[in-house]
Amino acid sequence: MVQPLSGQAIYVVLLRELKRYWRAKARVISSVAQSIFFLAIFGLGLGEFMGGIGEIRYLSYIAPGVIGMGLLFGSVFSGVSIIFDRQFGFMKEMLVAPVSRTSIIVGKILGGATTATIQGIILMSIAGIMGAFTISFTFLGGAITAVGAMLLIAAGFVGLGVAIGSILNDFHAFQLLSTFVMWPMFMLSGVFFPITGQPLPLQVAMLCDPMFYGVELLRWCLLGTGTELLGSFGWLISLAVVAGFDAVMVSLGTYLFSRSQI
Amino acid sequence: MGKINTIEVKELTKIFDKTVKAVDGISFNVEEGEILGFLGPNGAGKTTTLNMLSTLLRPSSGTATVNGHDILTESDDVRRSIGYVFQDTTLDIELTGEENLDFHGRLYGLDRNVRQQRIKELLELVQLTDRADDRVKTYSGGMKRRLEIARGLLHHPKVLFLDEPTLGLDPQTRRSIWEHIQRLNQENGVTIILTTHYTEEADYLCKRILIIDFGKVVVLDTSDNLKARLEGDVVTLLFKNPKEIETFRSLLKNKNWIHQINVVATGNNYAAMSRMIQNIPGRSRSMNMGGAMPGMSHRNIGDHKKTTKTSQRKTEQSAADESLQFGGKTCPKCLNLLVDKGGHRIPEIVKLADEAGVILESVELRKPTLDDVFLSVTGRNIRDEKGSIVDMVRRHRILRQARGHKVKG
Numbered sequence: 001m002v003q004p005l006s007g008q009a010i011y012v013v014l015l016r017e018l019k020r021y022w023r024a025k026a027r028v029i030s031s032v033a034q035s036i037f038f039l040a041i042f043g044l045g046l047g048e049f050m051g052g053i054g055e056i057r058y059l060s061y062i063a064p065g066v067i068g069m070g071l072l073f074g075s076v077f078s079g080v081s082i083i084f085d086r087q088f089g090f091m092k093e094m095l096v097a098p099v100s101r102t103s104i105i106v107g108k109i110l111g112g113a114t115t116a117t118i119q120g121i122i123l124m125s126i127a128g129i130m131g132a133f134t135i136s137f138t139f140l141g142g143a144i145t146a147v148g149a150m151l152l153i154a155a156g157f158v159g160l161g162v163a164i165g166s167i168l169n170d171f172h173a174f175q176l177l178s179t180f181v182m183w184p185m186f187m188l189s190g191v192f193f194p195i196t197g198q199p200l201p202l203q204v205a206m207l208c209d210p211m212f213y214g215v216e217l218l219r220w221c222l223l224g225t226g227t228e229l230l231g232s233f234g235w236l237i238s239l240a241v242v243a244g245f246d247a248v249m250v251s252l253g254t255y256l257f258s259r260s261q262i
Numbered sequence: 263m264g265k266i267n268t269i270e271v272k273e274l275t276k277i278f279d280k281t282v283k284a285v286d287g288i289s290f291n292v293e294e295g296e297i298l299g300f301l302g303p304n305g306a307g308k309t310t311t312l313n314m315l316s317t318l319l320r321p322s323s324g325t326a327t328v329n330g331h332d333i334l335t336e337s338d339d340v341r342r343s344i345g346y347v348f349q350d351t352t353l354d355i356e357l358t359g360e361e362n363l364d365f366h367g368r369l370y371g372l373d374r375n376v377r378q379q380r381i382k383e384l385l386e387l388v389q390l391t392d393r394a395d396d397r398v399k400t401y402s403g404g405m406k407r408r409l410e411i412a413r414g415l416l417h418h419p420k421v422l423f424l425d426e427p428t429l430g431l432d433p434q435t436r437r438s439i440w441e442h443i444q445r446l447n448q449e450n451g452v453t454i455i456l457t458t459h460y461t462e463e464a465d466y467l468c469k470r471i472l473i474i475d476f477g478k479v480v481v482l483d484t485s486d487n488l489k490a491r492l493e494g495d496v497v498t499l500l501f502k503n504p505k506e507i508e509t510f511r512s513l514l515k516n517k518n519w520i521h522q523i524n525v526v527a528t529g530n531n532y533a534a535m536s537r538m539i540q541n542i543p544g545r546s547r548s549m550n551m552g553g554a555m556p557g558m559s560h561r562n563i564g565d566h567k568k569t570t571k572t573s574q575r576k577t578e579q580s581a582a583d584e585s586l587q588f589g590g591k592t593c594p595k596c597l598n599l600l601v602d603k604g605g606h607r608i609p610e611i612v613k614l615a616d617e618a619g620v621i622l623e624s625v626e627l628r629k630p631t632l633d634d635v636f637l638s639v640t641g642r643n644i645r646d647e648k649g650s651i652v653d654m655v656r657r658h659r660i661l662r663q664a665r666g667h668k669v670k671g
Contacts, residue, residue: 006371008368008369008371009368009369011368012365012368012369015365015368016354016357016365019356019357019361020354020356020357023356024356088351088352088354088355089348089350089351089352089353090352090353090354091352092318092346092348092352093348093352093353093354093366093413094369095318096316096317096318096341096344096346097341097366097369097370098338098339098341098342098370098371099369
């Protein structure tokens, strides 16, 4: 069944996400603080001890990954929040309105991607202040490109969150989700160490992690380089995988959401 | 000129999990500008019917039209025609009252000027103007309800569905919401279907009442006509010794002027009720709250033996809970008679009791209420229901809050 999209409906759902994000200050602060800890303890502490990765300072090396972590957790959480909408009844208010479920979920995904990206921009600025990036015109161009990449990366993970939220009906499963989905994705995304030189099984696992390509893409934008494994067109491969992941996850999320019961 | 039917329902059926018939082939019409009451216990199929009429659930068979649009084929038009105030709150508590209305207005495609104008009017109507910029999480239960009713009207629906609009609210708030509903109906001419299991509510608000039980329409008529079906008066006898009830009942059985005999609790006679409540340990506290909301509770004579056996245990927990929530009381010491010319028969009843050596503590005479009608047509008491788990949980929560301590179980 083809469901018509309504721009107004998409916009209003997106607007609600932004308002809620802005008001959930505790969530924003704790997520930003967590990322600062990572940057400070690993980037500065561990980094000073073990030196850089090739030519790159360790702090700079992990900065795109830590931004990616903010995106990953923020966007999956946004998607899964449909469980809360259902639990607290607001979902019914949306479902009984004369708009398609597709419009609602597109609004939700755009809203979640936007808030996660705002989070990403905050983290990028903090990393910059901590000295992770060499500020130049080239970098500014890269940073702007990075914002686009963040939106793209986040959209797929909001879709994943929506898909999970459509299947799971209670938020006790949340802990499981965090332990078995989000953390492995984060740890395998190549935030802390390069993929080259790792044992083969680990390399395979990392290559299966969509977040790996997200982090690669951000590294290309912010540092102008990526892993040797994917070569000099690594950014294109990463972009293609992220875009493909988006397409699959947004469709899956929309599909599962439209057949879920009230 | 014939009345226009805003809603026409034909053989609507919903079967869950292939076996549970939540709604079983119901048909009825609702006239334009009417307030129709769905009266029935929890689980009778009221909400399921509304969910089908609002296109949230697809019927297993049958269909309906709402404002001339078919619920199966024109669901968007149906949704545009209706406002639905759900049983549980569906507000976003992180947003302000005004923002909740604004969200709704945008979702229904109202342009800015219209939206702002109507939000202002509706906030005034439900007297929330000065709280409009506060987040909904700071609102009381009654304020949330009023906001939801306002929201349901924002897009000027032809039809408004109100699902248990006053569930769990205190008597004053309930009264004020009733007045709002009545005013909306009179001023805007909006057609309303209201579900409730409070007979007083149906009686007060609704022109016609549809009694629904086990997913079927039991009867559909005006409140007055329904009560007129029960010819005669209700006489309630309060016995000193519950053991004598059975004896006395058999004496009354073959009197042709008695239409019905039920084991019952009174609600209308507060004094008699207080007295009888005091005799039951652990009840007096809930009595104070239940009594504020007159109502009554019956049990069929057939269930009587079972009832008295378990009543001691029930008294301690669930019965008190039920009564707090519904204002009804189960009374193991009462007998309820539907009698022709009740006033004239009282002396005869008293004489019979004297002759049999049965001691009556009090005799009460009154006109039949909707509770009596419900008992008469369904054979069970509206408050004697086994709700779903969700209802039970909710009830316990409300009770816990009201009492300020934990409910056992």
